[in-house]
Amino acid sequence: MVADPRQRLIESATALLADEGVEAVTLRRIAREAGVSHGAPLRHFTGRSALLSAVATTGFAELRERTEVVASAEPRERLLAMCRAYLEFAFANPAMFELMFRRDLVDADEPELASTNSAVFERFSELVGETQAVGWRPGTDARLLAASLWAALHGLAGLWLWGGLGDTLETDQVDAALGVTLETYLG
Amino acid sequence: MVADPRQRLIESATALLADEGVEAVTLRRIAREAGVSHGAPLRHFTGRSALLSAVATTGFAELRERTEVVASAEPRERLLAMCRAYLEFAFANPAMFELMFRRDLVDADEPELASTNSAVFERFSELVGETQAVGWRPGTDARLLAASLWAALHGLAGLWLWGGLGDTLETDQVDAALGVTLETYLG
DNA sequence: AAACCGAGTAGACGGTGTCTACGTCGCTGT
DNA sequence: ACAGCGACGTAGACACCGTCTACTCGGTTT
Known part of the structure; x- marks a missing residue:
C-alpha cells in the first residue's frame, strides 16, 4: 500500500477500470474503493477528468x-x-x-x-x-x-x-x- | 412537424446531437426539446440506449x-x-x-x-x-x-x-x- | 355504456459530479 | 510551548441523470 493519497486514488481507479470497465470508474466508487469519503478525491484532483487523465x-x-x-x-x-x-x-x-x-x-x-x-x-x-x-x-x-x-x-x-x-x-x-x-x- | 411521437423524439435527439454533441443527448433534455415531460420518452423506448440506437x-x-x-x-x-x-x-x-x-x-x-x-x-x-x-x-x-x-x-x-x-x-x-x-x- | 389503449404527467428513488462548510491532525516558526 | 497553518478528510447539499410507478386523460372498440 502506498502512502501518497494521490497515488492510492489512481491505483484504486486503475483496479476498478480493469475489473469492471470504464462505466464503473466513478469518483464515488473510486473513493469507496480507496476507503475514503466521496468528496476526498477532490482534495487531490480538480475533478473527475483530472483523475481519469492521470x-x-x-x-x-x-x-x-x-x-x-x-x-x-x-x-x-x-x-x-x-x-x-x-x-x-x-x-x-x-x-x-x-x-x-x-x-x-x-x-x-x-x-x-x-x-x-x-x-x-x-x-x-x-x-x-x-x-x-x-x-x-x-x-x-x-x-x-x-x-x-x-x-x-x-x-x-x-x-x-x-x-x-x-x-x-x-x-x-x-x-x-x-x-x-x-x-x-x-x- | 411529424405526428408520430416516436419520430419526433428521434428528431429532437438528432438536433440536440448535432447542436451540442453527444454529452447533451440526455433523455430529459430530449423530452424538454420535444415539449413533453421527462418520463414521456419511456412510453416509446425501453430506455435511453434504445432511443439512441434509433x-x-x-x-x-x-x-x-x-x-x-x-x-x-x-x-x-x-x-x-x-x-x-x-x-x-x-x-x-x-x-x-x-x-x-x-x-x-x-x-x-x-x-x-x-x-x-x-x-x-x-x-x-x-x-x-x-x-x-x-x-x-x-x-x-x-x-x-x-x-x-x-x-x-x-x-x-x-x-x-x-x-x-x-x-x-x-x-x-x-x-x-x-x-x-x-x-x-x-x- | 363499458372496457381498453395509446400518450402523457408527476413524483419518487438511487446514482452521479461538484461545491461548501466544517473538522482534524502534524508540522513549523517564533 | 504554543499559535498558526496547511494538507487531508468528512458530511451535507445541489442540480442533474435514468428509471420505475401510479395516475390521468381522450378516443376506439366491443
Missing part, C-alpha cells in the same frame, strides 16, 4: 514501455514489432485503451497526458523515418505515413473493442486483419 | 446512402470514392459518428441497428471483391482485406475526432493522411 497517463506510459522494449537491428522489424505491440496492448487492456481515447472522460490538454501520449507517436514516427532510410517507401512524407499507419492500427483496435463488423472481427480475425494491414504497408 | 440507426442509414450514391464504371474508382465518402461523413457529422461507435450509449444488438450497420460493411466488402476481380491484390481473403482497409479509414476518423497526435491531425492533414492510406492500399 490514470490514462499511466496507460500511455505502459504503452510506451511496451513499444520501446522492442530491440532489433532491422528498423523494419522494429516497426513491425511496434505495430504488433500496439495491438497487443489494446487486447491486454481493453478498458484502459478505451479510457485513453475517450475525450469526454479525459482532459486531452492535460500536459502530462499530452506529452506521454505524443511521446509514443513521436517514437513511432521516428521509426517510420528510420525504416524509410532503409529504402521503404521513400519520398512519402514521414509524418503523414506514420499517421496513416498509426490510424490503421488504431482503427483495428477500435473496431475490435467496439465489436462491430458482425462476426467478422473476433480476436483472431483481428490478428489476421492486422497481418493484412502490415503486409499492405510493409510487405 | 438515432444511430439513422446515422448508419445516411452513411449507407452516402456510400451508395457513388456510381462509377470502374470498381477501383468506386472503392476509392466509397472510402472518401466514409471520411466525409465523419467530418460532416462528428457527433453522430461518435454516437454510432459508442457501445456504452447504443445497444449494438438492436436488430435494426445491427442490420443497417452491417449492410454498409457488406457493401464495402462486395466492392473490395469486385476490385479484386479486376486484378487488385488477388489471393488475399476479401473479407480480411475489407476489414483491414475499413479499419484504416475508421482509425483516421477516430483519431481526427479524438484530436490526438498533437498538431499532426488537423482536418486537412487527415485528408492528406487519407491520401497516403489510399495510395498504400490502392496505389
Whole structure:
C-alpha cells in the first residue's frame, strides 16, 4: 500500500477500470474503493477528468514501455514489432485503451497526458523515418505515413473493442486483419 | 412537424446531437426539446440506449446512402470514392459518428441497428471483391482485406475526432493522411 | 355504456459530479 | 510551548441523470 493519497486514488481507479470497465470508474466508487469519503478525491484532483487523465497517463506510459522494449537491428522489424505491440496492448487492456481515447472522460490538454501520449507517436514516427532510410517507401512524407499507419492500427483496435463488423472481427480475425494491414504497408 | 411521437423524439435527439454533441443527448433534455415531460420518452423506448440506437440507426442509414450514391464504371474508382465518402461523413457529422461507435450509449444488438450497420460493411466488402476481380491484390481473403482497409479509414476518423497526435491531425492533414492510406492500399 | 389503449404527467428513488462548510491532525516558526 | 497553518478528510447539499410507478386523460372498440 502506498502512502501518497494521490497515488492510492489512481491505483484504486486503475483496479476498478480493469475489473469492471470504464462505466464503473466513478469518483464515488473510486473513493469507496480507496476507503475514503466521496468528496476526498477532490482534495487531490480538480475533478473527475483530472483523475481519469492521470490514470490514462499511466496507460500511455505502459504503452510506451511496451513499444520501446522492442530491440532489433532491422528498423523494419522494429516497426513491425511496434505495430504488433500496439495491438497487443489494446487486447491486454481493453478498458484502459478505451479510457485513453475517450475525450469526454479525459482532459486531452492535460500536459502530462499530452506529452506521454505524443511521446509514443513521436517514437513511432521516428521509426517510420528510420525504416524509410532503409529504402521503404521513400519520398512519402514521414509524418503523414506514420499517421496513416498509426490510424490503421488504431482503427483495428477500435473496431475490435467496439465489436462491430458482425462476426467478422473476433480476436483472431483481428490478428489476421492486422497481418493484412502490415503486409499492405510493409510487405 | 411529424405526428408520430416516436419520430419526433428521434428528431429532437438528432438536433440536440448535432447542436451540442453527444454529452447533451440526455433523455430529459430530449423530452424538454420535444415539449413533453421527462418520463414521456419511456412510453416509446425501453430506455435511453434504445432511443439512441434509433438515432444511430439513422446515422448508419445516411452513411449507407452516402456510400451508395457513388456510381462509377470502374470498381477501383468506386472503392476509392466509397472510402472518401466514409471520411466525409465523419467530418460532416462528428457527433453522430461518435454516437454510432459508442457501445456504452447504443445497444449494438438492436436488430435494426445491427442490420443497417452491417449492410454498409457488406457493401464495402462486395466492392473490395469486385476490385479484386479486376486484378487488385488477388489471393488475399476479401473479407480480411475489407476489414483491414475499413479499419484504416475508421482509425483516421477516430483519431481526427479524438484530436490526438498533437498538431499532426488537423482536418486537412487527415485528408492528406487519407491520401497516403489510399495510395498504400490502392496505389 | 363499458372496457381498453395509446400518450402523457408527476413524483419518487438511487446514482452521479461538484461545491461548501466544517473538522482534524502534524508540522513549523517564533 | 504554543499559535498558526496547511494538507487531508468528512458530511451535507445541489442540480442533474435514468428509471420505475401510479395516475390521468381522450378516443376506439366491443
